[in-house]
Amino acid sequence: MQAVGVMAPGQSTMIPRVLIGVAVALTLLIVVAPLVYIFSRAFAEGWQVYAANLMHPATVHAIWLTSVVALIVVPLNIAFGIAAAWAVARFRFWGRGLLVTAIEIPFSISPIIAGICYLLLYGRQGILGPWLQANDLQVMFALPGIVLVTMFVTAPFVAREVLPLMQAQGSEQEEAAVTLGASGWQIFTRVTLPNIRWALLYGAVLCTARAVGEFGGVSVVSGNIRGQTNTLPLHVELLFNDLNATGAFAAASVLTLLALVVLVVKTVLETRRGV
């Protein structure tokens, strides 16, 4: 509670206590308990079984595939986010407001719908299907499809973090650099980028978390081929449907650990952003 002056009129301590109690109880019940349960179930049959579950080829492949998707999607999204934020913050052009809205669409659309749209566009029966088949290009039920849907879902994360900062900072520092003779690339690397670095990292971390955990959209376009197009979240569901609960929880624990790491990094970044 906030310290109040000695002279402040007396207040009931009842209401704050109840509110704090409710908040803590809900957090424990809704967030902490399931997390603890994941680990308790994953280790229910001991270390060896946990290790064996993780080393299962299908699980290892799922971890690898998820990492590859993240490694492709996150850098592309960083590039897209900087470009979009730069365009919107530094230039006035027709359709600028539309672009800002379009960037945010993935926030409001269910990922499943994104998956189905891609299926209808790139699938065998889709608009581009015949052309893709004629050129022997496999998009759906393969890595490209998973990457495309993940990119759609994570598109706003970097742009949304960087844009407000660039707008707030204005362009005077860049103008100063121009008058001092700096080239476009020098301005970007030595003035713009250092100014947005924490927001950029923060956006990238959020983007990574979302890319790794994406389920709905990917489940439509991946085809769930075990050991081929199964990402980690899909693999968790598959193991669970196989009634392999310990295996499912072991795989889930990897995702959870990843999420906890992201959380720590995110918290550290949040304290640095003010600098």
Add this chain to the structure above:
Amino acid sequence: MISISSMTKSFGPTAVLRGIDLNIEAGELVALLGPSGSGKTTLLKIIAGLEWPDAGGLVVDGKNWLALSAQQRRIGFVFQHYALFPHMTVRDNIAFGLSVRPRAERPGKSVIAAKVDDLLGLLQIAHLADRFPGQLSGGQRQRVALGRALAIEPAVLLLDEPFGALDAAIRRDLRRWLREVHQKTGSTTLFVTHDQEEAFELADRVVVMGEGRIEQIGSADQIHDRPASPFVARFMGAVVELPVTLRAGRAEAAGLDARAVERRAMADGPARLFLRPDAIALEADPASPWRLTHKASNGAMIRATLQQDGGLEIPVDLPRHSAPDLSLGSAYRLRPLTGAVFSFDAAPQADAARPLPILKEKRL
């Protein structure tokens, strides 16, 4: 030498510059003075290469600058809000312009370091070299910003409201200091301000701008004593406007003794006399239509309000220690010490007081 000719510029339907002609000699210190929206900052940005005119010429030392990019012009630009690079130390900020040069032209590390040390000394901020901008006061930041601009040995130094964001005491300090720096470096300097005191105290010549035009160019005394237009007269604080009759170049009106006002070569007839409230003396005169209705003191000055029979009300500022004893309700004759006469058609005060549009500056 900077030579600007017939320069115009519009942002959409708003004309910001309506034909500017201006020459600035090498080594001169010139102020662009005007209210916001007068186009002074746009003119500065065009010289810097951060904006481009719609028409006109800009020639500096015989070269056509409109054919050069901002990077090629080698100008020093100082922003009102400093625009320092927050992630670099003072030293790195000042060295920036030298360190971004192409490898072939870039001075060696030790040469840059020596140059920065020189500037730190000149700007009296050597003790701040390793700090970051966030750790400095406003006045210190503006010194660093000036150091950063001077490091590239600019052909022209441009300052946009350089002291606008600072306290009055620091402004006075920095003004004196900028004058010294200008004397030592001798660089051609052009600065924008809306503060008359700043413009007149610092500059060799003052260019008064209003609504995209140059209204007058001159020294402090010239502009004060002989404003070239009603706009300049009002901007210089001549807010008292009296309807008078001009006879043989002399302004005449009941209760007015305008012998000290310079004669004007204009046809006889109705005219308008512009006076500053602090350039009017009062003399008791029972025959005068001006009556004292109100007086208040701020310690140094007495602000008196006089009203004419017809209802016109004017302010008069008198130094308290040398002011005559004023009694409310008594009649006084106005004896202007200086003033300017313009034709009666000059737009009346109400029009000029209309706020000028504040132009949203286009971003890079």
